[in-house]
Amino acid sequence: MESLMGLLSGFGVAMTWQNLLYCLIGVTVGQLVGVLPGIGPTTATALLIPLTYGMSPVSAIIMLSGIYYGGMYGGTITSVLINTPGEAASVITCLDGHEMAKQGRAGVALGVAALGSFVGGVASVLGLALIGPPLADFALRFGPSEMFSLMLFGMTMVVGLMGSSIVRGLVAMFIGLMLSVIGMDSITGTLRFTFGQPFLMNGLDLVTIAMGLFGLSEIFLGMENLNAVGKPEKLSSLWPEKKEMKTTTNAILRGTGLGFFIGLIPGTNSAIPALLSYSMEKKLSKTPEKFGKGAIEGVAGPETANNSYCGGAMIPLLTLGIPSSPTIAILLGAFVMHGLTPGPILFTQNPTFVWGVIASMFIGNAMLLLMNLPLAGWWARIALVPAKLLYPIVLIISIIGAYTVSNDLWDVGVMLVFGVLGYIMKKIDIPMAPIVLTYVLGTMMEKALLQSVKINGGSLIGLVESPISLVMLILAAIVFSGSVYAEIKNKKAMIAGEID
Amino acid sequence: MxxxxxxxxxxxxxxxxxxxxxxxxxxxxxxxxxxxxxxxxxxxxxxxxxxxxxxxxxxxxxxxxxxxxxxxxxxxxxxxxxxxxxxxFPGRKELTNVATVFLSCMVFVLLLNHTGFIIAGSLLLLIMFVPHYKLWQAVLLSIGISLVCYGIFKICFSVPLP
Structure with a gap:
């Protein structure tokens, strides 16, 4: 009942004309970056953060989260029509989506994907509204020891699930953690690793790191090969045949549950539920031989799962203050920039904000459904903008975005350095998402650890005395050991290879 | 080994x-x-x-x-x-394309505070467009896009671009 009242008041906030406009801008930008290869939701969110300085926190987060879930819708269109995924979560959709398009069923693939995305998106936001408040209440019991162990668990998930090798995941994780200690120590105020440079006193900016790693490196990669993409397939009817209704509905329902559940786990990304949903649908299908040749469940399941994931992934952020993906980490940065502390007290201290953002996600999903069903063909044409024109434009916008962080060329330089680093890391198969996630978590983890040590009189005993903390540490150890075992057995490379 | x-x-x-x-x-x-x-x-x-x-x-x-x-x-x-x-890593031609991006960014960084955004931005874009477009097209595109970006970010979003 409390959630329902909160949600109703949230609609009051989200339905003001300014917030509706920001929501529309957010989902449109998200859809656009989902369609365009080379610029993903992470870069777009990072790019727009500096432009939200003058906005109210609720409007800013409504717009930025719109980019996040909007990106999932956009990626589908190009996967189906031109066999070019706009973002990682839609890679799997190419397998059957484009096959359907080649059979003259592009409209059906897009219709099912849009509907599934809408159902997954709305159901997961509903889950967020229902689970968020009780989870936040529970999280109020978390002290520094529990928070440290929870973040450590999240970190092991990041390393365990991303990339094809645990050692390469650890490399990325430690790079992020070491970068996080640069600047002023939040507890004692001591300057660390600044090498006498005033620019480093406040540490490196998350936005510039993310824009370099995800945006600029993608431009470098894109500029290697400027071949134009193919023409989009023509659209036909948007609805599946009667005999396909049952399988489609079941795939959508399974995708919703799976995506939402995976979203709750810190350290996952949207490609994982999409891949798992595809595997699950193939295993459950009576005609698994159709997969890869235009199976409708191969589109409905993964597309629903990656959208459902978005709502689920907001739960660790809003209730625990822990980011579960690079885009969510950027969103966390936006929260901090607007003076908000994500975590359990957010629901009690800023209910208007939280419920306003949650309500806007319902509205945003409805906007995206309307944008996608009738306008899919039009969106696909945007992807045909030649790369030789697109990449320079993205580059100059990224540079302006980095410059606006502190109106200084220092941030542009930092972005360039991380762009080169990201490019090299992509070439030698080191995952980049752990860098951004651990960069954010690193500062919070150190603070929690030092607070725990202080509370326990200079000892680490608090980490194992608390049952919640102990459970988290055991889970972290299991995940880490499991990842090492899987790597030894060479299974991890296979899974990651499928995701890649 | x-x-x-x-x-x-x-x-x-x-x-x-x-x-x-x-x-x-x-x-x-x-x-x-x-x-x-x-x-x-x-x-x-x-x-x-x-x-x-x-x-x-x-x-x-x-x-x-x-x-x-x-x-x-x-x-x-x-x-x-x-x-x-x-x-x-790719071959020489592809790496040249990548190096062009890096070079254009460096030119931008070096020039921005001296020439302002429109000239630095136009040069950045020109370096990237020249290998793929005719010179007059590249010049027009570079200046046009820089002016549009300047207008949007400086005027609409009040970004203090020099």
Whole structure:
């Protein structure tokens, strides 16, 4: 009942004309970056953060989260029509989506994907509204020891699930953690690793790191090969045949549950539920031989799962203050920039904000459904903008975005350095998402650890005395050991290879 | 490590570079980075009277563990999946395209505070457009896009572009 009242008041906030406009801008930008290869939701969110300085926190987060879930819708269109995924979560959709398009069923693939995305998106936001408040209440019991162990668990998930090798995941994780200690120590105020440079006193900016790693490196990669993409397939009817209704509905329902559940786990990304949903649908299908040749469940399941994931992934952020993906980490940065502390007290201290953002996600999903069903063909044409024109434009916008962080060329330089680093890391198969996630978590983890040590009189005993903390540490150890075992057995490379 | 015979020895610098193990070089760079931070962490107090742990405790353990990870990565790069520079990086033409992006960014950084955004931005775009468009098209596109960006960001979003 409390959630329902909160949600109703949230609609009051989200339905003001300014917030509706920001929501529309957010989902449109998200859809656009989902369609365009080379610029993903992470870069777009990072790019727009500096432009939200003058906005109210609720409007800013409504717009930025719109980019996040909007990106999932956009990626589908190009996967189906031109066999070019706009973002990682839609890679799997190419397998059957484009096959359907080649059979003259592009409209059906897009219709099912849009509907599934809408159902997954709305159901997961509903889950967020229902689970968020009780989870936040529970999280109020978390002290520094529990928070440290929870973040450590999240970190092991990041390393365990991303990339094809645990050692390469650890490399990325430690790079992020070491970068996080640069600047002023939040507890004692001591300057660390600044090498006498005033620019480093406040540490490196998350936005510039993310824009370099995800945006600029993608431009470098894109500029290697400027071949134009193919023409989009023509659209036909948007609805599946009667005999396909049952399988489609079941795939959508399974995708919703799976995506939402995976979203709750810190350290996952949207490609994982999409891949798992595809595997699950193939295993459950009576005609698994159709997969890869235009199976409708191969589109409905993964597309629903990656959208459902978005709502689920907001739960660790809003209730625990822990980011579960690079885009969510950027969103966390936006929260901090607007003076908000994500975590359990957010629901009690800023209910208007939280419920306003949650309500806007319902509205945003409805906007995206309307944008996608009738306008899919039009969106696909945007992807045909030649790369030789697109990449320079993205580059100059990224540079302006980095410059606006502190109106200084220092941030542009930092972005360039991380762009080169990201490019090299992509070439030698080191995952980049752990860098951004651990960069954010690193500062919070150190603070929690030092607070725990202080509370326990200079000892680490608090980490194992608390049952919640102990459970988290055991889970972290299991995940880490499991990842090492899987790597030894060479299974991890296979899974990651499928995701890649 | 793979054994090489005299016949396999690279004859030019370019061939030598292509045969290099990219993972190993990255690992060495990462190891140097970790070692530097580890050494610097000794300048920070390990213990603090106020809270028990000093500002150097966490970084020292972190960088120490990072050195272990760097060594494990170097070992894996040599004995596991080897990424040869010639295999994982593209050819000369594609790398020139990538270098063009980097060069144009450097030109922008060097010029921005002296010439302002429109000229620096136009030059950045011009460098990237010239190989793919006719000169007059490249000039028009560069100036046009810079002016549009300047208008949007400076006027609409009040970004203080020089």
């Amino acid at each position: 793979e054994e090489t015979t005299a016949a396999d020895q690279p004859k030019t610098f370019s061939a030598w570079v292509k045969k290099q193990n990219a993972g190993l070089w990255f690992g060495l760079g990462y190891l140097a980075f970790s070692l530097l931070f580890f050494v610097v962490s000794f300048d920070l107090l390990y213990k603090s009277r106020l809270i028990g742990a000093g500002p150097g405790m966490y970084p020292r353990w972190l960088t120490g563990l990072s050195i272990v990870v760097a060594l494990a990565y170097i070992w894996q790069s040599c004995h596991g999946q080897v990424f040869r520079v010639g295999e994982c």
